[in-house]
Amino acid sequence: MAAASGYTILDQRLDHYKEIVSKKKEEKDMTKGFLLDFFKILDPKGQAHLAQDVSGCATDELLRLLVKSLTDCLLGPMKGAGGKTSSNPTPMVPRLGIEDSIDNMVAQDHDPVTRGAQKALRRNCMQRDGSRCVASRAWQNGLENIPDDDDTANLEAAHILPFNLGSFNRNDSQEVLKHANTWVNINRYFPTLKTMSFTSEHLNAEKNAMMLDRTLHFEFSAFRMCFVATGIRNQYHIKTFKDIPSQALKCLPTNRLATFQSHSGSWELPDPELLRIHAQLAEFFHMSGHGERIDKILRDYEELGVLASDGSTNVEDLLAIRLSSLPLNVRERSDSESKPSGKHPLSKEQGGPSENVRPRSDSESKASGKHVAPKRGGQQPSPSGPENKP
Template sequence: MSSPPRNESSAMLSPERIIEQRLGRYKSTDSDDTTQVLRQFFSVLPPDGRANLADDARECVTDERLRKLVKRIYNGLLLPIKASGGKTPTDETPFYLRKDFEDSFENTTALDLDSITKSPQKRLRDHCLQRYGFRCVATKYCSAYHPRPKDAKKADLEVAHIILFNIASFDPKTPTESDRHANIWVNISRYFPTLEDMSFTLEQLNTERNAMMLERSLHWEFGAFRLCFIATGVDNQYHVKTFEDTLTVPCLILPADRLATFQPHKGGWDLPDPELLRIHASLTEFFNMSGHGKRIDRLLTEFEELGGLASDGSTNVEDLLASRLLSLAVDVRE
């Protein structure tokens, strides 16, 4: 993608100013939410991600190209990540590793995708259970299926992946699925460059740094991007943030101060990575500020309830096709 000519002053503009200038020239069409999506997505990104998005927007010399950029971000990152929910694949499900992050933002066909067999879910679950003393990191409730103190509150605990694991599961024999997953990882590394700085690849999705134990209903809200962990400035301490659409029951079992401290109990395994939690929190903020989280949930519910497409042609086929491949996974409990 070639950049429009820039003078010295335009090259020195802040990412915020670049976005505002570009959107100031944009002419909206009917039912066009390009401006809203771009502004709100920009607002939740880290500084380096904002700089990349500003560069991409500046290179969109026509409004049609800007619309395509926003559509690519929405259908190639936001929608499939939201649609993947809080589900965890079975131990038999393979996933595929892209060895490195490509410089090209558009040419996803050149990505090198290698098939590998994921680490057993049971091993990760056992490590996470031991690391937290068989407790939920947010509520401190004990596992209902392991020895615990007398009169301790107990619950079903599940392994929650921070960067959702099943966005890496796809059928390599289906080119459209391979392309879609390549797009997700190109996009997420483009706008959250810390993943590349951390050398975080798909292979590490199923590791302790990307996982924690949560009570079942909290896991669902976390995976559905209706709950997130915000760093407080104290090492390994987080504020558990909920939103208007967060379900009531999970909120009731959270501690009154909404603070969660990740304290290792046993083993030398990594604690949840603060950068990964920050990415999850950024995406959660976007889905809850924009209403797009509700929109995606409604699309998936419509698809499930109607058993496919609506007979009157009202179903948003494009959005459903973008989400369909990533919404079929099976929850695994401990």
């Protein structure tokens, strides 16, 4: 019933949305489809929050900015953008409640996760998973007394929710703020994590990791593979998507089933809820090419470094993605603030970004020189870093 109500609220607002028309196919306005698809993969409480946020957007520009916020401070980090998509000041969002406010999240003073802790994580998961890949069942390469007919592989400790979500410089106020924005979005749309008391400090916990063949680790981190619960305790169907390489498919068992069990130690098995959220995100990234568009935006940062000379760089997306957060509950504003006032919808009076993050004109962009391209951890050959090497 809640989902049906959410759909009604969502449809009522999106029915009035006017798409931006572009002659270029790759620049098609996907705002409406993006929000409808994201709604589909959420649980009822997350759906209710998204419906509330969408209906609270008084202008179409705010709806587009909501999509940019979700990309920059939720989906981008999940894809591996980490905390560094922009060096510009991050706009604040209105309070969603004391416990969910940006200020409160910053005040919790979470410690960043470190690569050093991954050595212990790898050791513990290797023992728990019996020195075997949980998907392919291949043994860790180099072990003795392995049956002749069994496969071996270089195994790595694969995070379920990515390490990037907890990686930031606590001495950099903008990175701290970006981290807080991201986790406010995560808790708002995936509220079971908050119920579990799962924070960025738990990303290196054993329940958020498992041993995977290096090839499968890369595909899992890229959301081209996920684990879907079968209804049998600790048993999962290994679901793959059409963009996964054929070489990775050869690593998987023919029945596409994986059963998690503890072979040694008392460490928790991969958490079903974390695996479910990963699977929900994998589904979204493969709806209508949303994942491909997000990847392209992130590649523009990482690979180009400067605006392309042929004008192919999506400048609007590169600039808009810098807006790290959108007023998620516009209804918390007063009626006078929500009504059109003749001012730009993102003016300070309406809670938008300050003038120092306004989009620049063409002449300003040409004169500005290079765009610094931050590196993304999720696109490295070994998604979890050097500590994961066997």
